[in-house]
Amino acid sequence: MLDERKASILRAVVEEYIQTAQPVGSGLVARTAAVNVSSATVRNDMAALEADGYLQQPHTSAGRIPTEKGYRAFVDQLSHPALDRSAAQRVRSFFDAAHMEIEQMLADTTRLLSGLTDYAAVVVGPAHEAARVRSVQVVGLSGRIALFVAVLANGAVEKRTVELQADTDESLLPRAAAHLAEHLTGQPLAAVSEIAAAHDEAVEAVVRSVVAATTGGHDDEPDHVFVNGAARMAGSFAAVETVRSVLTILEQQLVVVTLLRDVLDRGLNVAIGTETGMQPLAECALVVAPYEVDGEKVGTIGVLGPSRMNYPQALAAVAVVSQQLGHRLSEG
Amino acid sequence: MLDERKASILRAVVEEYIQTAQPVGSGLVARTAAVNVSSATVRNDMAALEADGYLQQPHTSAGRIPTEKGYRAFVDQLSHPALDRSAAQRVRSFFDAAHMEIEQMLADTTRLLSGLTDYAAVVVGPAHEAARVRSVQVVGLSGRIALFVAVLANGAVEKRTVELQADTDESLLPRAAAHLAEHLTGQPLAAVSEIAAAHDEAVEAVVRSVVAATTGGHDDEPDHVFVNGAARMAGSFAAVETVRSVLTILEQQLVVVTLLRDVLDRGLNVAIGTETGMQPLAECALVVAPYEVDGEKVGTIGVLGPSRMNYPQALAAVAVVSQQLGHRLSEG
DNA sequence: GACTAGCACTCGATGATACCGAGTGCCACC
DNA sequence: GGTGGCACTCGGTATCATCGAGTGCTAGTC
Numbered sequence A, B: 001m002l003d004e005r006k007a008s009i010l011r012a013v014v015e016e017y018i019q020t021a022q023p024v025g026s027g028l029v030a031r032t033a034a035v036n037v038s039s040a041t042v043r044n045d046m047a048a049l050e051a052d053g054y055l056q057q058p059h060t061s062a063g064r065i066p067t068e069k070g071y072r073a074f075v076d077q078l079s080h081p082a083l084d085r086s087a088a089q090r091v092r093s094f095f096d097a098a099h100m101e102i103e104q105m106l107a108d109t110t111r112l113l114s115g116l117t118d119y120a121a122v123v124v125g126p127a128h129e130a131a132r133v134r135s136v137q138v139v140g141l142s143g144r145i146a147l148f149v150a151v152l153a154n155g156a157v158e159k160r161t162v163e164l165q166a167d168t169d170e171s172l173l174p175r176a177a178a179h180l181a182e183h184l185t186g187q188p189l190a191a192v193s194e195i196a197a198a199h200d201e202a203v204e205a206v207v208r209s210v211v212a213a214t215t216g217g218h219d220d221e222p223d224h225v226f227v228n229g230a231a232r233m234a235g236s237f238a239a240v241e242t243v244r245s246v247l248t249i250l251e252q253q254l255v256v257v258t259l260l261r262d263v264l265d266r267g268l269n270v271a272i273g274t275e276t277g278m279q280p281l282a283e284c285a286l287v288v289a290p291y292e293v294d295g296e297k298v299g300t301i302g303v304l305g306p307s308r309m310n311y312p313q314a315l316a317a318v319a320v321v322s323q324q325l326g327h328r329l330s331e332g
Numbered sequence C: 001g002a003c004t005a006g007c008a009c010t011c012g013a014t015g016a017t018a019c020c021g022a023g024t025g026c027c028a029c030c
Numbered sequence D: 001g002g003t004g005g006c007a008c009t010c011g012g013t014a015t016c017a018t019c020g021a022g023t024g025c026t027a028g029t030c
Helices: A004-020 A026-031 A039-051 A068-076 A085-097 A102-117 A172-184 A189-194 A201-215 A230-234 A240-251 A253-265 A311-330 B004-020 B026-031 B039-051 B068-076 B085-097 B102-117 B172-184 B189-194 B201-215 B230-235 B240-251 B253-265 B311-330
Strands: A120-124 A133-142 A145-152 A157-163 A225-228 A270-272 A284-293 A296-306 B120-124 B133-142 B145-152 B157-163 B225-228 B270-272 B284-293 B296-306
Touching: A004 A026, A004 A039, A004 A068, A026 A039, A068 A270, A068 A311, A085 A102, A085 A311, A102 A120, A102 A225, A102 A296, A102 A311, A120 A230, A120 A253, A133 A172, A133 B133, A133 B145, A145 A172, A145 A201, A145 B133, A145 B145, A157 A201, A157 B157, A172 A189, A172 A201, A189 A201, A225 A253, A230 A240, A230 A296, A230 B240, A240 A253, A240 B230, A240 B240, A253 A284, A253 A296, A284 A311, A296 A311, B004 B026, B004 B039, B004 B068, B026 B039, B068 B270, B068 B311, B085 B102, B085 B311, B102 B120, B102 B225, B102 B296, B102 B311, B120 B230, B120 B253, B133 B172, B145 B172, B145 B201, B157 B201, B172 B189, B172 B201, B189 B201, B225 B253, B230 B240, B230 B296, B240 B253, B253 B284, B253 B296, B284 B311, B296 B311
Parallel strands: none
Antiparallel strands: A120 A225, A120 A296, A133 A145, A145 A157, A270 A284, A284 A296, B120 B225, B120 B296, B133 B145, B145 B157, B270 B284, B284 B296
């Protein structure tokens, strides 16, 4: 598709533009070490690259900037890049030192990732529905309000407030908890919907309330999402309006989750501009990777920045962090 | 300090500037209903207001914009404003419909508040340390990792991962839980540090681990903070740099909590510009209010916007929401 | 045929100049 | 004390010339 030299030129343009955010001229490219031809030759090739849609000119007498297609080609020809030494060390020591609740760790992971890349970072936590239940409890709070608490094997805690239909006697809630524990322990939480009926009528009423609270109304926030580094992201854009619309996306957790899932489902690990499928992200790029616990993909991490993103660095950071995060979560 | 007319003029300038973000000229003020003098007179008074530090001129031939002192005077003379009918209805129906976990509700409260005001909203949750413990559990996760879970009376759940010193036998964790429950139930979680030693040595080891996990290392994130509407806030500023620095603040939960607490401690419910004590918020204003559960102030809500904020609206919204939130949390 | 030197050309950015008008300060007057 | 009137200020906008980075093209070289 692209001969060797055109590819080099495209690479040089993208790399330069990523650094300077200024249109890149033929002279500058010709001076690049990797390209040993005159600026005139570069000009010819750049004109061809523009005709093929890899580059564009903001205006006639300016240099070129990459198009979405240009970034895509650049990303596709990247050999899997390595993280520089100090950053790798930072990741390693972060996960070595991590001894915390899972939420805290995921939240801190966004900080790490954002710090490594200088863009916004997203971590989607493991779907709680999949994890096995370790322990179940039903605690009365006040009046007819009770709290159903399930501890999952991965250290997460799911809770639901439950409104009871009738006043409870002393032993009801523990009995309901026992019934739930009997059927749920060792199962994923989703198994709650297939729970066998209890013999005791009062217990059954409580159980049904719990089932209702656990299955229903949970669609609006299906996973735990952590976002960080929005401020860093803001620094990458010149127009407030762009920042605003990107922030709007980042604040809608459900949208973020869907976005990451969509991108991964399409088999991509980078989505550039309109590839994200979201209009407000037209000037953005997204680098994602799943992380695996015991060989199974349980969650996703990602980095959101401008389309003129430092792709090698972002890809490396996301790869290393997702790998380490999965590793850390696997060992328990 | 300010005679009646000067106060009216100041009020007119602030109100106009809040709406338009444009310097306000004497002509416009003179045409305001509340001011029945000629523009020349207004000019004289405005010059006086400027000399007194209430107004300033961006440049000689422009109108005036309020200074921090001007906003302060404006806010101080506000009679406590009421929320408009539809907004009040929105708040009411929100809290009527709220039947959720406390975290979910607080998070949604930020959305409500942000939606009402069109600025960023912050809610600081009740300090968990103060709430009474209802139930205690210790659940083994894997290897020597266990999870300490405490359900509090307000429906919050505190959890800490605990690393055990030795392998556990079947009954150890339940026994440790029982010991903890015995001493903690009905007490605030902070009482964990004064727990009596257990007779059993193995139990005592677990208990000590729990105490260590509960008391230590928790200073860095003392409360649960919810922030929303950063995107709306971004729309209020013209310079990306301003947006970026404000975002940086909002992303540091500890800073936000401290900020709100400081402002309240100084007896203010509005902090304008440098009154916040934070350089990056020089162009911002913060409206805060505590909310009370059973007559005790347990948390804080706030709105962060530009110093040219719609103060009457923001004050009204914060007042109503804090009152309703406290009410809702009190009834359990 | 592939590359390059050279050159005319384009067009945004920059700066000088003029003009407009909103808004001011001040003064004379009521 | 309040007001009408007026000269003045100065940012914003428009116009125009200049500059130069960068281009496309052509003729020439290896």
